[in-house]
Amino acid sequence: MATTETIEQVKERIEEVDPTEALEELKGDGVALIDTREPYEHLEAHIDGAELVRPADVVDRIEEVVPDHSQRVLLYCASGNRSARAADELRELGYENAASVRGGIKAWEAEGLPVVMAEGMTPEQRNRYSRHTLLPEVGVEGQLKLLNAKVLLLGAGGLGAPSALYLAAAGIGTIGLVDDDEVDESNLQRQVIHNTERIGQPKTESARKTIEALNPDVEVIEHRVRLDASNIIDIISDYDVIVDGADNFPTRYLLNDASVRLRKPVVSASILAFDGQISTFIPFEGPCYRCLYPTPPPPELAPSCGAAGVLGVMAGVMGLLQANEVIKLVAEIGEPLVGRLLLYDSLGTHFTELKVRRDPECPICGPNAEEIPESEMGKFPDYELFCAA
Amino acid sequence: MPTIKVPPVLRPQTGGEAEINADGDTVGAALRALAERYPETKDQLFSPEGELNRYVNVYLNDEDVRVLDGLDTLAADSDTVVILPAMAGG
Numbered sequence: 436m437a438t439t440e441t442i443e444q445v446k447e448r449i450e451e452v453d454p455t456e457a458l459e460e461l462k463g464d465g466v467a468l469i470d471t472r473e474p475y476e477h478l479e480a481h482i483d484g485a486e487l488v489r490p491a492d493v494v495d496r497i498e499e500v501v502p503d504h505s506q507r508v509l510l511y512c513a514s515g516n517r518s519a520r521a522a523d524e525l526r527e528l529g530y531e532n533a534a535s536v537r538g539g540i541k542a543w544e545a546e547g548l549p550v551v552m553a554e555g556m557t558p559e560q561r562n563r564y565s566r567h568t569l570l571p572e573v574g575v576e577g578q579l580k581l582l583n584a585k586v587l588l589l590g591a592g593g594l595g596a597p598s599a600l601y602l603a604a605a606g607i608g609t610i611g612l613v614d615d616d617e618v619d620e621s622n623l624q625r626q627v628i629h630n631t632e633r634i635g636q637p638k639t640e641s642a643r644k645t646i647e648a649l650n651p652d653v654e655v656i657e658h659r660v661r662l663d664a665s666n667i668i669d670i671i672s673d674y675d676v677i678v679d680g681a682d683n684f685p686t687r688y689l690l691n692d693a694s695v696r697l698r699k700p701v702v703s704a705s706i707l708a709f710d711g712q713i714s715t716f717i718p719f720e721g722p723c724y725r726c727l728y729p730t731p732p733p734p735e736l737a738p739s740c741g742a743a744g745v746l747g748v749m750a751g752v753m754g755l756l757q758a759n760e761v762i763k764l765v766a767e768i769g770e771p772l773v774g775r776l777l778l779y780d781s782l783g784t785h786f787t788e789l790k791v792r793r794d795p796e797c798p799i800c801g802p803n804a805e806e807i808p809e810s811e812m813g814k815f816p817d818y819e820l821f822c823a824a
Numbered sequence: 825m826p827t828i829k830v831p832p833v834l835r836p837q838t839g840g841e842a843e844i845n846a847d848g849d850t851v852g853a854a855l856r857a858l859a860e861r862y863p864e865t866k867d868q869l870f871s872p873e874g875e876l877n878r879y880v881n882v883y884l885n886d887e888d889v890r891v892l893d894g895l896d897t898l899a900a901d902s903d904t905v906v907i908l909p910a911m912a913g914g
Contacts, residue, residue, distance in 0.1 A: 590914045682914040705911040708832050712911060728910040732879040736833050736868055740913040743832075778908075789886050789906065 442516050449522040450534040454543040457509050457536045467501045469493075469510045471521040472540075475574025476513060479561075480550040482543065485511070493521045497528065504529045511536035511543070555579050560652065564606055577766035578606060582652060584765040587611040587674035589662060589690060591638040593745060594680030594704050596626035597754030598761075602678075603646040603653045605762055610646060611674055613658040614638040625747030662686055664815035667693045676764050678757050679703040682739065684731040685818035691716070691724035692815060695799050696807055702760040702772075704753045707738065709746050711753035711779040714772055714791060715760050718800060721773035726794035726801075749781040826854050826899040829906045837864035851884055851905055852876075852895025869907070881908040 452460070460466050461484065470477050470485040477487045488496050490512070501508055508530055510518040518535040525533035536543065544550060552561060556575060560582070567573045567581075586607050588595040591614040602610060616638050618629045626638075633641040639657035646655050658670055662681070667689060671677055677694055679701050681687050687703070694701045695718045703724060704713040716723050731737070756777070763769040778787040795801055828844045835842060839862070846861070848854035855876075859866035871877055875895075882889045883906040889897045899905060 592914050594914045680914040682912060684910070684912045687912055705913050707911045707913040710832055710911070728879070728881070730878045731912075732910055736879070736909055737912055738833065743913075745913060776908075787886075787906070789883050789908065790888065792888060792891050794890075 451537040466507045471512045478575035490517045508533040513539045515539040572768045582608045585609040585674045588678045590680035591642045593625045593750035594754040596628040597751040598758045601758040611656040612639045615661045625750045668813040677701045689818045702757045709782040714776045722791045722793045723800045726797045826903040831909045838862045851897045
């Protein structure tokens with residue numbers, strides 16, 4: 436490929452047509468239209484009838500898409516540069532009638548010519564999520580993954596409230612909320628999804644109202660129960676990712692053991708006073724919660740936020756770090772916090788990262804962990820006792 | 825003399841100190857020096873047999889001492905020993 440040449444030099448060798456001329460040509464027969472951009476760009480908007488051939492694939496794929504070397508071929512990209520190079524490559528391959536659309540789809544749209552919009556997204560959604568879809572890592576493809584994702588939040592409290600707000604804004608299509616508590620005035624210093632008028636209302640209902648007002652794309656499923664061994668499998672089975680913001684150890688161990696059985700990723704965080712911890716547990720790819728903490732601490736070493744206090748803003752930071760991990764997992768981008776525990780000390784503003792290894796002796800995800808038959812899937816030991824011991 | 829980072833739940837027992845320089849050339853020696861200076865931390869860190877309690881995670885810098893040499897892991901002056909409690913607050 437002539438990469439050392441300027442684009443102007445390339446353009447001198449090829450034929451360029453204006454968008455209106457291209458449209459006229461396309462009304463006739465025997466014209467092949469090729470979109471030489473990346474898939475996410477094609478999804479956002481493309482010219483009707485265009486075949487997507489990524490710039491890197493032009494040489495390898497053109498024969499398959501346009502077998503006849505004498506056929507008229509019009510190529511376009513975003514602004515006319517990638518398609519000019521592609522037209523030049525086609526010329527070298529012996530295509531006699533290849534031309535690039537001058538100014539690309541941007542010039543085409545500027546002339547008011549018709550395009551096909553992102554499949555699966557309404558015009559409102561294209562606008563609402565435009566700051567996401569502009570990010571090449573997310574794009575329309577990633578946004579559609581978010582819109583199709585089902586995320587369960589365990590707890591609509593200090594962690595779940597900020598997390599749910601941002602996940603809803605991000606367009607997570609289905610958000611499940613597990614909480615059997617009601618909004619209390621003392622929650623409002625950090626649980627920003629609720630408000631003063633909702634004091635006394637179930638937290639799941641209050642959160643649902645806020646989410647629905649923020650983003651009508653999100654379906655909220657309320658699980659107004661306390662998660663326990665009898666209901667956990669039923670509740671978590673339907674979801675893709677679980678966000679652990681539980682306020683007690685029995686629930687955390689129960690969730691870990693059930694999520695490993697069902698191979699569900701869990702984004703787990705915990706908070707106390709000025710400190711927070713977060714890690715992402717993907718069963719069998721990285722460690723699980725029990726690999727990190729084989730045994731719960733005695734009660735005197737595990738005070739609750741109700742007893743010890745918690746800085747509301749710190750809870751928000753941790754909840755948003757969880758939401759960030761969820762987005763990455765769903766959109767399949769970036770580097771998940773697997774095998775790493777991130778500590779946040781809000782007083783010193785220190786972030787510390789510790790390594791977390793899979794425990795070869797782990798009774799839940801280790802190589803010697805007992806096989807669990809289907810009939811035993813929903814049976815768990817008594818976690819209240821385990822944690823009290 | 826490595827630096828020991830004391831978690832918030834143990835700070836009432838260390839008079840509020842968050843970082844302590846403790847004598848000892850292993851993780852175990854440093855933690856025992858801490859327990860000697862602040863006796864109320866002893867039962868929370870160690871079992872009656874002198875082993876690290878199972879619910880206490882200890883890291884040398886960013887590595888869990890369970891995958892190193894446990895309490896026998898060598899600790900230099902420049903090292904940080906992190907005591908990490910599980911927390912359940914949400």
